[in-house]
Every structure is written in C-alpha cells, then in structure tokens.
Amino acid sequence: MLMLQFYNTLTRKKDFFQPINKNIIKIYSCGPTVYNYAHIGNLSAYLFADLLKRYLRYSGYKLIDVMNLTDVDDKTIKASQENNQPLRQYTSFFSNALLEDFEKLNIIRPKVLCRATEHISEMIELIQKLINNGYAYKADGGSVYYKISRFKDYGKFARLKKDQLKNDVSGRINNDEYKKEEATDFVLWKKWSNKDGEVYWDSPFGKGRPGWHIECSAMSMKYLDETFDIHTGAVDLIFPHHQNEIAQSEAATGKQFVRFWLHRGFLKINSEKMSKSLGNIYTLKDIQKEISNPLAFRYLVLTSHYRRGLNCTFKSLKMASNSLNRLQHFIKRISEINSEIGNVNSKEDINKIKVYVENSKKNFRNAMNDDLNTPKAMADLFDFLKKINRLVDENKVGIKGAKMILNFLQEINQVWGFVKFSVEKIDKDFKNKIEDLIKKRNEYRLKNDWANADRIREKLIEMNVVIRDNNGSTKWEIKK
Numbered sequence: 001m002l003m004l005q006f007y008n009t010l011t012r013k014k015d016f017f018q019p020i021n022k023n024i025i026k027i028y029s030c031g032p033t034v035y036n037y038a039h040i041g042n043l044s045a046y047l048f049a050d051l052l053k054r055y056l057r058y059s060g061y062k063l064i065d066v067m068n069l070t071d072v073d074d075k076t077i078k079a080s081q082e083n084n085q086p087l088r089q090y091t092s093f094f095s096n097a098l099l100e101d102f103e104k105l106n107i108i109r110p111k112v113l114c115r116a117t118e119h120i121s122e123m124i125e126l127i128q129k130l131i132n133n134g135y136a137y138k139a140d141g142g143s144v145y146y147k148i149s150r151f152k153d154y155g156k157f158a159r160l161k162k163d164q165l166k167n168d169v170s171g172r173i174n175n176d177e178y179k180k181e182e183a184t185d186f187v188l189w190k191k192w193s194n195k196d197g198e199v200y201w202d203s204p205f206g207k208g209r210p211g212w213h214i215e216c217s218a219m220s221m222k223y224l225d226e227t228f229d230i231h232t233g234a235v236d237l238i239f240p241h242h243q244n245e246i247a248q249s250e251a252a253t254g255k256q257f258v259r260f261w262l263h264r265g266f267l268k269i270n271s272e273k274m275s276k277s278l279g280n281i282y283t284l285k286d287i288q289k290e291i292s293n294p295l296a297f298r299y300l301v302l303t304s305h306y307r308r309g310l311n312c313t314f315k316s317l318k319m320a321s322n323s324l325n326r327l328q329h330f331i332k333r334i335s336e337i338n339s340e341i342g343n344v345n346s347k348e349d350i351n352k353i354k355v356y357v358e359n360s361k362k363n364f365r366n367a368m369n370d371d372l373n374t375p376k377a378m379a380d381l382f383d384f385l386k387k388i389n390r391l392v393d394e395n396k397v398g399i400k401g402a403k404m405i406l407n408f409l410q411e412i413n414q415v416w417g418f419v420k421f422s423v424e425k426i427d428k429d430f431k432n433k434i435e436d437l438i439k440k441r442n443e444y445r446l447k448n449d450w451a452n453a454d455r456i457r458e459k460l461i462e463m464n465v466v467i468r469d470n471n472g473s474t475k476w477e478i479k480k
Ligand SMILES: [Zn+2]
Pocket: 029, 030, 031, 216, 241
C-alpha cells in the first residue's frame, strides 16, 4: 500500500504525511468573505477541503478543523452600508446562505467556524507581539504595518524574487488587495476613517479594525496551535495572503507555522477565469437551473485532480449529472437484489465479488493516498461497477453479494459524499420479520395453500409492505 502523501506548496513536491500528534490532525481552511453568495469557484475550494478531511477520517484520524468567515473588510462594510444594514446583520445573511450551500453539496460543517469580528482581541494581541518583536510599526497616525524586510524569508513561500520585494514606506499598502505580484509592507491594523462609519474597535494603537491577513494567523493559532498540520486554500491565496500569514505567525512565535500547505487550482467557466467584468460569476443557485441535483457539481469537481483545477461548462455539468444518475441507478439495482428473498449466490460467485471488492478497496486507497488522485479513484470505481453489472446481467449477484457491494459503496461514499443511499434504514428486527413472513408465504404457495398464502399477504399489506413475485423470488419494499 502506498503511504499517504500530499503535494506540499511549501516544498513544491509530494511529501509523505505524518501528523504532529499521532491521532489528531489539525487543519485550517481559508473561508469566504461574507459580503455576497459564494460563487462556484469558492465552493470548489471548500469541496476540496471537505474531500481531504473526509479521506483523513476514513483513514482513521480524528480531526480538529477550522474555517474562518471574514465578516469585516472594505467590501463587507461598503456592501452593508449600501444595503442600510448593520454589518453583523448583513454578513449573517450570507454566512447562513453559505451553510445552506454546504448542506446541498454535502460538505461537512467544520468543527470550528469562526467569525473575524469575534476574535478582535486575539488579533490585537498578535499585532502587539509583532510590534514588540520589531516586525511591525505604527504609521499614518494610527495604522500598523508589517515590515517585510525584517522577515528573512519573506517571498520564499511564494517563490518571489528579491527584486520583486518593495519594502520602503512608499510601497506600503493599507488594504487587502495587491495590484501585482509585488510585495509591499501590508496593513495589520487599519485606522478608522469616515467611510467605516460605525464599524471600529478600540485598541492600543487607536480606533480601527484588523487587516485581512492577521485574522487567519490569529484564529488558526488560537484553535489549533502555533504549529499545526495542514492549511488549505485556493491557489490564488498563496500570494500575498498565505505568504503574509507565514510572515506574521512565524515572526510572532519563532516556530514553523504550518507543515503542509495544500492549494486547489482554479475553476474556470468555459475556459475563462470567472470575473465581474466578463459577467460569468456563477453561484450554486445559478447552476441548479441546469442540473437539478446539486451533488452533480460535487461529482464534477471530484472528477478532476484538485491541483489541476477545473473547466466547468454546462455540458460537463450535464455529463456529471448523467454519470451520477447512472451510479444511482446501479445502487438501486443492487439494493433490489438485496431485498429479493431466495436469491442466493453460488460460493464461486460470492468469492468473485469478494475479490472485486477487496481489489477495488485497495485501488481506492492507493489512488487517494497519492495526493488525493480522485480521477484515478473514480476510473477504478467505474471499472468495478462495469464488472459487477456484468455479473448482475448473468444473474450471479445474490443477496450476499449485493450486501458486500452495497457495504463497499457506502464505505467509500463516506469520502465521495455524492451518492444517496435511498434505501431507508429499516430496523433489523422488522426486516427479519418481513423476510420470515415472505418465506412462509412462499412455502404455502409451493403447497398450493392459497388461503394461508393470502392471509400472510394481507398481513404484509397491514405492515405497509409491498411485494412483487418474479421468477420464483419475491421482492419487497416499504410503501412510501
Ligand atoms: Zn486565510
């Protein structure tokens, strides 16, 4: 079995993964700025983080996972003012909308989902530490900046050359947007100005609010540790955001901040970058007009390798939707066999299915251990389905085989998360009772004792069970 390895942006190669603490992995994911609905590019990054976490759990680890919500910055303040709403009310609406999207996409909610505005004191404390350590300075009568020339390795993480670093006062910026790939002293605490209105906090540096980068350093270290295992985000966060997180955290603690940095590639629409000017920013609601099942988007995202990014088109969405339907249909077919009384496999067939399942499980783990190679894992899965379908056509999958197949699919769906097992979980005793009754009824039928056979049938109807007789075997289901 291949050992678990991830492509680490820190080293620019695949590194074998070992957690710092044996059984608990600590993960931080950069979350959204909650001033609008999440677009599908954002969502693809959260889907990637969800896949990673699900696979780590599947591999036997426990997790502490954190995601931030940026609920104060230029954009949120401006949008809340334009809508005449207090900042908190405005951002709450969009953080709730995000959670609805999570639900639709079957993204497991992070254990800690933290708002920047609820951690201002931690940020002030961290900024104070950076001032004390000589990495930050006050300027402009109340703002605080990070002095990048003081941090020896500034630019290394983003692979920026020294001549791209501008670190004199003229190159200072006081918002969160960098115009080019050029590094400048960045703001840690932004002093209050008129256009901030009611939004400010008091601090030893004067009234104002934190910059974007400091929020992730402060919250990740609060909930995880000064050094933690994995940090995820979209690839466009490498610079400046993640470079700045490293500079802040390591200058404050003197320790390595994060061991593994995993970045998700871009999502493009019809081969173009999503942008306001092109008018091609799509939300989950937008694409649901094309595909009824939102999990088809989850499926589509997982068909390409996370580092590669994804070109999303309506055609590819439709194709994903069709593939997912085929998979659902397959599960229905196997579930039906699972409830066919009297459908027994030969020992030979059971062994064959067992080998298929075991090999598929091994293939799945090998593919996923190799930097979450979902395209490979998915191709293997479809190969498995093809083999099983052939067996079903030959009538070689009985109850035992169907159970094995369903168990396996349910197991790997803990990681995929795009399949619905509509077979309702029926209480085991209830199920046994139904199967006993059907068996008895079939015995009566064989003896031409129709009166007793019908009596049992009535009883099953009373129990809300529908039965269908087919070639000597009987299928049943609970009436919906
Ligand atoms: Zn962040």
